[in-house]
Amino acid sequence: MPNYKYVAKDYDSRTIIGNIGADNEQAVIAELRSRDLMVVSIVEVKKGAKGFSFRRKRVKSDDLVIFSRQLATMVDAGIPILQALEALQEQASQEYFKSVISTMREDIQLGSSLSTAFSKHPKVFDPLFVNMIKVGETGGVLSTILDRIAGYLEKSAKLKRKVISALTYPAVIVVMAIIITTLLLVKMVPTFAEIYSSFDQELPAMTQVLIDISNFLKAYILFILGALILAGFFLVRWYHTEPGQIAVDTIILKIPIFGPILQKVAISRFSRTLAILLQTGVPILESLDIVGKTSGNKVIEKVVETVKSNVREGESIALPLTRSGVFPPMVTRMIAIGEKSGQLEKMLSKLAEFYEDQVDAAVASLTSIIEPVIIGVLGVIIGFIVIALFMPILNMTKMIGN
Numbered sequence: 001m002p003n004y005k006y007v008a009k010d011y012d013s014r015t016i017i018g019n020i021g022a023d024n025e026q027a028v029i030a031e032l033r034s035r036d037l038m039v040v041s042i043v044e045v046k047k048g049a050k051g052f053s054f055r056r057k058r059v060k061s062d063d064l065v066i067f068s069r070q071l072a073t074m075v076d077a078g079i080p081i082l083q084a085l086e087a088l089q090e091q092a093s094q095e096y097f098k099s100v101i102s103t104m105r106e107d108i109q110l111g112s113s114l115s116t117a118f119s120k121h122p123k124v125f126d127p128l129f130v131n132m133i134k135v136g137e138t139g140g141v142l143s144t145i146l147d148r149i150a151g152y153l154e155k156s157a158k159l160k161r162k163v164i165s166a167l168t169y170p171a172v173i174v175v176m177a178i179i180i181t182t183l184l185l186v187k188m189v190p191t192f193a194e195i196y197s198s199f200d201q202e203l204p205a206m207t208q209v210l211i212d213i214s215n216f217l218k219a220y221i222l223f224i225l226g227a228l229i230l231a232g233f234f235l236v237r238w239y240h241t242e243p244g245q246i247a248v249d250t251i252i253l254k255i256p257i258f259g260p261i262l263q264k265v266a267i268s269r270f271s272r273t274l275a276i277l278l279q280t281g282v283p284i285l286e287s288l289d290i291v292g293k294t295s296g297n298k299v300i301e302k303v304v305e306t307v308k309s310n311v312r313e314g315e316s317i318a319l320p321l322t323r324s325g326v327f328p329p330m331v332t333r334m335i336a337i338g339e340k341s342g343q344l345e346k347m348l349s350k351l352a353e354f355y356e357d358q359v360d361a362a363v364a365s366l367t368s369i370i371e372p373v374i375i376g377v378l379g380v381i382i383g384f385i386v387i388a389l390f391m392p393i394l395n396m397t398k399m400i401g402n
Helices: 025-034 061-076 081-091 095-109 114-119 127-139 142-197 205-239 242-254 258-280 284-293 298-312 318-324 329-341 344-401
Strands: 003-009 015-021 038-045
Touching: 003 025, 025 038, 061 081, 061 142, 081 095, 095 114, 114 127, 127 142, 127 258, 127 284, 142 205, 142 258, 142 344, 205 242, 205 344, 242 258, 242 298, 258 284, 258 298, 258 344, 284 298, 298 318, 318 329, 329 344
Parallel strands: none
Antiparallel strands: 003 015, 003 038
16 A cells, blocks of 8 residues: 655644555545645655665755855845745755755745744754744844854854864875775785795894784784774764763863864854854743754753753853863853853854864864874884885895895
8 A cells, every 4th residue: 555645734724744554645635634634745655765865865054054145135135935935946956955945935835934944844954043033033134134144154164164174184194094004014014924934034023023913914804894893883873872972072072182172163153153042032041952952062062951950040151161161261251251241142252253263273283283293103104114024134135245
């Protein structure tokens, strides 16, 4: 029996989505009408389709920035929302994003608010985006809010790109070094070992150690690769649990060199997100809830949850942040001053700008330092292999000379 996915509305105009098995579409319509539901759409779910779609299910931040900017411009120019979304749908380059915009247009045509239509696509529009749209609708300042969202997304994307570029370069170099070293040990060293075995003499300690390492790798490389793959798989599975996320994110923040950079990124994001939500008029408790969910670090999220509980009980934001030990004293003091002076949004914006500059400086410094360090380490490893391989030949040359 075919399976159909349906979208329907009840008497309160609430959207109901579900699946139903029936012989044909007419039977589905009859069943939904018997439930007093108004049919919006019916789509047959093809068997075997799940898991085999090659359509990209993620929208790039750059596309969201352009979408927000252009929607803000159109709304400010007085173009109706449905016409604006239709124009944005036509020019969207990604098919998945087109389908999302199309679904939003249909929901709005059926009476949904803009924020409700956005909220049905959490993989594209996060709680920050949805709540700000809701505030913009309620306050009649949608174009201004959309412009703020675009600015926030631009700064977040820029910061993310800088961090990724700083981490990608050393990661690629290290991986390439491991691959090259492994190939030398598995392919080249055994060839020399066969040659030296015919000399019938004791090898230098360095050479013997290198040959032993090569023999071990050659014999167990498949087991080592299998163990690494399994360890990676179980680590990913564990990371998707709450204790795993907390443990890994705690370790990440304590990694030398990289940890402080990622901490600065987290503080900058916390400050920027909370500032823009408070400037927009989102209530403090709701703002803290959104900030926690969009922090990108489970440790920060737990701290923000504690802050939210304390604020609900009448405490300030700065005190629980100070007790957490995650936020530096400068951050907590500036937030405390902002709370007392009634300029919290301004202080948070200044903190975000300061830590963004700190990240820029740290990334530039990291890039200039890490390249010579990696080259030095590679030089030591390759140098050891070369010296160990050719030391027996040099010893034989000396013996022959004598």
